[in-house]
Amino acid sequence: MAKMTLEELRKLRNEKQAAIQKRDIEGKDSRIVIGMGTCGIAAGAKVVLDTFLEVLDEHKLENVSVTQTGCMGLCYVEPTIEVLVPGMPDTIYGNVDAETAKKIVEQHVIGKQLVTDHLFDRPAADIIQKDGGR
Amino acid sequence: MAFRNYILVCGGTACESSRADQIYQNLIKECKDQGVADEVQVIKTGCFGFCEQGPIVKVLPEDSFYVKVSPKDAHEIIAEHIIKGREVTRLLYDKSESRKHAKVEDIQFYQKQFRIVLRNCGFIDPENIDEYIAREGYEALEKALFEMTGDDIIEELKTAGLRGRGGAGFPTWMKWNFTKQAENDVKYVVCNADEGDPGAYMDRSTLEGDPHSVLEAMTICGKAIGAQKGYIYIRAEYPLAINRLEIAMAQAREYGLLGKNILGSGFDFDIEIRLGAGAFVCGEETALLQSIEGHRGMPQPRPPFPAVKGLWGKPTVINNVETWANIPVIISKGGNWFSKIGTADSKGTKVFALTGKIRNSGLVEVPMGTTLREIVFDIGGGIANGRKFKAVQTGGPSGGVITDADLDTPIDFGSLVRIGSMMGSGGMIVMDEDDCIVDVAKFYLNFTVDESCGKCAPCRIGGRSLCNILEKITLGNGVPEDLEAMATIGKAMRVGSLCALGQTAPNPILSSMKFFGEEYRAHIEDKSCPSGTCKNLVTYSILADKCIGCTACARKCPVGAITGEKKQLHIIDQNTCIKCGVCLETCKFGAVVVQ
Numbered sequence: 001m002a003k004m005t006l007e008e009l010r011k012l013r014n015e016k017q018a019a020i021q022k023r024d025i026e027g028k029d030s031r032i033v034i035g036m037g038t039c040g041i042a043a044g045a046k047v048v049l050d051t052f053l054e055v056l057d058e059h060k061l062e063n064v065s066v067t068q069t070g071c072m073g074l075c076y077v078e079p080t081i082e083v084l085v086p087g088m089p090d091t092i093y094g095n096v097d098a099e100t101a102k103k104i105v106e107q108h109v110i111g112k113q114l115v116t117d118h119l120f121d122r123p124a125a126d127i128i129q130k131d132g133g134r
Numbered sequence: 135m136a137f138r139n140y141i142l143v144c145g146g147t148a149c150e151s152s153r154a155d156q157i158y159q160n161l162i163k164e165c166k167d168q169g170v171a172d173e174v175q176v177i178k179t180g181c182f183g184f185c186e187q188g189p190i191v192k193v194l195p196e197d198s199f200y201v202k203v204s205p206k207d208a209h210e211i212i213a214e215h216i217i218k219g220r221e222v223t224r225l226l227y228d229k230s231e232s233r234k235h236a237k238v239e240d241i242q243f244y245q246k247q248f249r250i251v252l253r254n255c256g257f258i259d260p261e262n263i264d265e266y267i268a269r270e271g272y273e274a275l276e277k278a279l280f281e282m283t284g285d286d287i288i289e290e291l292k293t294a295g296l297r298g299r300g301g302a303g304f305p306t307w308m309k310w311n312f313t314k315q316a317e318n319d320v321k322y323v324v325c326n327a328d329e330g331d332p333g334a335y336m337d338r339s340t341l342e343g344d345p346h347s348v349l350e351a352m353t354i355c356g357k358a359i360g361a362q363k364g365y366i367y368i369r370a371e372y373p374l375a376i377n378r379l380e381i382a383m384a385q386a387r388e389y390g391l392l393g394k395n396i397l398g399s400g401f402d403f404d405i406e407i408r409l410g411a412g413a414f415v416c417g418e419e420t421a422l423l424q425s426i427e428g429h430r431g432m433p434q435p436r437p438p439f440p441a442v443k444g445l446w447g448k449p450t451v452i453n454n455v456e457t458w459a460n461i462p463v464i465i466s467k468g469g470n471w472f473s474k475i476g477t478a479d480s481k482g483t484k485v486f487a488l489t490g491k492i493r494n495s496g497l498v499e500v501p502m503g504t505t506l507r508e509i510v511f512d513i514g515g516g517i518a519n520g521r522k523f524k525a526v527q528t529g530g531p532s533g534g535v536i537t538d539a540d541l542d543t544p545i546d547f548g549s550l551v552r553i554g555s556m557m558g559s560g561g562m563i564v565m566d567e568d569d570c571i572v573d574v575a576k577f578y579l580n581f582t583v584d585e586s587c588g589k590c591a592p593c594r595i596g597g598r599s600l601c602n603i604l605e606k607i608t609l610g611n612g613v614p615e616d617l618e619a620m621a622t623i624g625k626a627m628r629v630g631s632l633c634a635l636g637q638t639a640p641n642p643i644l645s646s647m648k649f650f651g652e653e654y655r656a657h658i659e660d661k662s663c664p665s666g667t668c669k670n671l672v673t674y675s676i677l678a679d680k681c682i683g684c685t686a687c688a689r690k691c692p693v694g695a696i697t698g699e700k701k702q703l704h705i706i707d708q709n710t711c712i713k714c715g716v717c718l719e720t721c722k723f724g725a726v727v728v729q
Binding site for chain 1: 137138140173175194195196217218219220257258264265267268269270271272273276280388389390391393395397398399
């Protein structure tokens with residue numbers, strides 16, 4: 001790169017800041033945990049992981065970190081993921097594919113509304129029925 | 135595509151020497167082999183500070199803190215953690231409570247720390263200017279060049295209350311102000327990276343982990359005082375720091391952040407590196423300037439101070455690395471923000487290199503006013519091997535010992551002087567009950583005598599005399615008058631030496647005599663060394679009622695000084711014994727005693 005002007009430096013900083021913020025874990029209050037056991041990977045957890053990263057990027061959601069974990073034990077509904085968002089119950093979704101992943105980000109993380117047809121194990125059934133998880 | 139995982143590998147000198155570079159290379163290779171190369175970014179960062187547990191590898195966003203990693207672990211980290219999402223438990227910091235202690239934020243070593251100087255160490259890749267820029271890098275320079283006058287910048291430092299971190303704690307704004315006011319067409323900015331205290335490595339780690347912070351700060355200073363040229367004086371035995379500085383300078387020049395017309399502001403500034411040969415006295419500012427000019431590094435009388443007549447007779451600002459690293463943050467966040475951290479007398483934080491008989495040796499940055507007890511016991515984890523704490527030496531060979539009684543003193547420039555030591559550059563050497571205080575004082579005196587430039591008599595002759603007396607005492611030939619003689623010589627050196635090296639050289643003796651007078655007297659009057667360190671003053675013997683005649687000690691003795699038949703009492707021949715202590719370590723029955 002050639003010598004920069006003030007504007008170019010600021011532009012570069014803005015571009016790079018977004019990239020480095022992904023690395024920073026401070027200030028991230030929400031988390032999406034993806035079960036990446038052998039069963040999860042076989043069922044397509046890898047695609048789901050990539051989709052989450054892409055969609056979060058699209059919506060510029062910088063407060064959400066995506067982490068992986070081992071098998072969550074719900075091997076019959078893999079891929080499974082857990083979503084932890086403040087103000088919402090901790091939720092486990094099963095049978096998640098790329099499309100569902102997009103829906104989870106838009107409906108659950110942004111819209112604060114459970115994606116009811118993919119709920120498994122958590123939250124408990126009575127919560128879902130009573131108030132739709134709010 | 136965004137990266138889903140970031141693997142940070144410590145690239146400080148300590149971890150590099152434990153093959154961190156090989157770990158880094160292996161991780162990159164494994165990522166490729168296992169098909170995740172474009173999903174995972176492997177970054178080599180500066181020092182994490184937790185050197186005791188190195189090499190360190192940190193994986194984000196899980197924030198898993200892996201310690202004592204070896205190159206062959208790379209495969210498992212990628213295969214298990216990255217592919218399957220299972221942390222490699224055996225490498226986590228505390229395996230017994232794995233999840234609880236896996237996270238960096240949970241590790242006590244980091245809890246009480248507050249990082250300004252080390253803000254980027256262990257997070258960014260120091261060889262990539264973009265990462266520094268992304269972390270508000272060169273924002274302070276923008277502000278200084280386009281929004282502030284020289285006086286504004288100095289005023290901000292005054293509000294901040296920043297004091298020099300090199301040892302003496304002189305207010306930084308005053309130095310800058312004197313230089314600014316000095317009338318001259320040419321002025322210089324110098325960074326003192328000649329870190330020489332035994333056990334101190336704060337400046338090296340800062341340069342290795344975040345070189346741009348120093349370059350940015352020096353440029354800001356150039357603007358403030360009207361200088362166009364800077365020098366970094368660094369010792370040749372810091373090759374990694376020099377290498378990273380050179381890379382950083384090349385990148386900054388390419389971006390137009392160093393050189394002519396910086397960012398189109400019309401301001402020119404460039405920096406050159408000067409290598410020192412490693413003489414301790416060159417850390418003294420006037421000797422350092424002599425060395426840059428190509429002369430022998432010998433201190434010059436002050437005044438005139440460098441601010442008035444420095445490098446090549448021109449007004450010069452000279453600050454040490456840690457001081458520089460604070461400056462971009464002060465300009466960005468404001469002096470008011472900075473002045474809220476620390477104590478009334480000393481603002482901000484201080485980096486310490488914690489070494490010696492401590493469980494967690496490493497690099498620690500704490501707010502001024504933190505007590506020594508917090509540093510040694512909470513952050514440092516206390517004394518290793520269950521021994522008892524004896525003292526801490528701060529200020530290196532110019533400082534003094536601090537004992538148990540003063541552990542609760544909040545640390546700042548003033549308080550350390552009041553308890554008979556000094557801040558110094560930040561070396562902190564912890565001693566336990568096995569360390570002999572006379573021997574430690576002798577170590578420091580030997581160091582300063584070696585490093586004395588020999589120009590003035592008080593330092594050259596006084597230091598040697600003190601050394602001789604200490605030697606005599608540890609050999610068991612001390613007389614009671616020696617204590618008084620050392621005090622007299624010490625006082626003369628304090629008053630009569632030309633530079634701080636000679637003026638402070640007797641400090642380790644004077645302060646240890648004050649706190650451990652008993653131990654000195656034991657050496658002189660009873661001819662005994664309570665810690666068993668001084669070989670000439672101890673005897674190893676075997677207790678008749680405990681020796682079962684197993685012959686273990688006799689077989690291990692390297693000089694064959696132990697005799698005795700099987701199942702019979704063994705005896706040590708005192709004339710042959712070299713007092714190596716092997717018999718003491720070998721005996722399982724507690725029959726060998728040292729007196």
